[in-house]
Amino acid sequence: MKLVKFILVGFIFGIVLTKSEAVSWYRIYEMFQFQSFHMYGIIMVAVLTGIIGIQIIKKYNLKDSSGTPIRIADKVPGTFRYLVGGVIFGLGWALAGSCPGPIFILIGAGFTSVILVLLGALIGTFLYGVIKDKLPH
Amino acid sequence: MELIYHTWSWYISGFIIGLVMLSLIYFGKSFGMSSNLRTLCSIAGAGKKVTFFNFDWKSQRWNLAVVAGAMLGGFVATHYLSDASNVSINPKTIAQLQMMDIDAPQGKLMPDTLFSNDVFESPKSILILIIGGILIGFGSRYAGGCTSGHAISGLSNLQLPSLKAVIGFFIGGLIMAHFILPLIV
Numbered sequence: 001m002k003l004v005k006f007i008l009v010g011f012i013f014g015i016v017l018t019k020s021e022a023v024s025w026y027r028i029y030e031m032f033q034f035q036s037f038h039m040y041g042i043i044m045v046a047v048l049t050g051i052i053g054i055q056i057i058k059k060y061n062l063k064d065s066s067g068t069p070i071r072i073a074d075k076v077p078g079t080f081r082y083l084v085g086g087v088i089f090g091l092g093w094a095l096a097g098s099c100p101g102p103i104f105i106l107i108g109a110g111f112t113s114v115i116l117v118l119l120g121a122l123i124g125t126f127l128y129g130v131i132k133d134k135l136p137h
Numbered sequence: 138m139e140l141i142y143h144t145w146s147w148y149i150s151g152f153i154i155g156l157v158m159l160s161l162i163y164f165g166k167s168f169g170m171s172s173n174l175r176t177l178c179s180i181a182g183a184g185k186k187v188t189f190f191n192f193d194w195k196s197q198r199w200n201l202a203v204v205a206g207a208m209l210g211g212f213v214a215t216h217y218l219s220d221a222s223n224v225s226i227n228p229k230t231i232a233q234l235q236m237m238d239i240d241a242p243q244g245k246l247m248p249d250t251l252f253s254n255d256v257f258e259s260p261k262s263i264l265i266l267i268i269g270g271i272l273i274g275f276g277s278r279y280a281g282g283c284t285s286g287h288a289i290s291g292l293s294n295l296q297l298p299s300l301k302a303v304i305g306f307f308i309g310g311l312i313m314a315h316f317i318l319p320l321i322v
Binding site: 002004015017025026028042047048049064085086087091094103110129 | 141144145147148149150151152153154155156157158159160161162163164165166167170171173174175177178181183187189190198199200202203204205206207208209210211212213214215216218219223224226227229230233234242246247248251252253254256257262263265266267268269270271272273274275276277278279280281282283284285287288289290291292293294295296297298299301302303304305306307308309310311312313314315317318
């Protein structure tokens, strides 16, 4: 089964996000109040680990598990969509206290009410799909 | 064992999250959770009416497998790897929350005020959660990614657009946490 390794990666992701409490509404609120270093530390170390890993991948032209050379696509250049989309996302992140990963993790953990956040997120995604061609990017 | 049951340190957690992203790159994929929302819309049939959702969602099955694993991980971690010492946030934060009538964590991940099953009886609470979700879903697609796709994957690859998105995330989050949340909760 090709999917097993992805389930395993997801499983580790779900455990570490729960045990680091990055899924907690409280931790997100505390972060935005600048009253703890915890969340900033998590993001910084994750990014630092990622930067070092990706630099190694690029320097040694490493291949992925199927033997294809790893190529990481650059993000499309721009400013407006990233800032405005980002602000809209941030408003929701601090209101519901969870981003897309934690939404799924919390539902798995048994927080039934978070299904409402997922429902909203699906509506929001759908809305974007409907009006995307009318939006400045 | 205490090490497992207590809150995991930011440096261990951050390191493992970095490895999660790198392992998905090694498997020929990329780390981004909000794409699954688009996939779910597509599975639900949105592609028939809106072209944005008209793509081969089966190519995204691997990411749905990550989601399934994450949900299982969330279940195992909360039910078998947690104890009452968890979520010990800053006392100042607790005092501030108290002024908004939001209960203290006492080991819980989520405040009852906003997330207990009682919210299903309060139209206002239902609206808060759904609107929060709409902003998350709309914003992450408009920005082309969320915390995983931009803050972790994008910044790790030194992408300027991702930095702009992350700055946006924090502007929005700070506005909500400092100015809007106190008015509505």
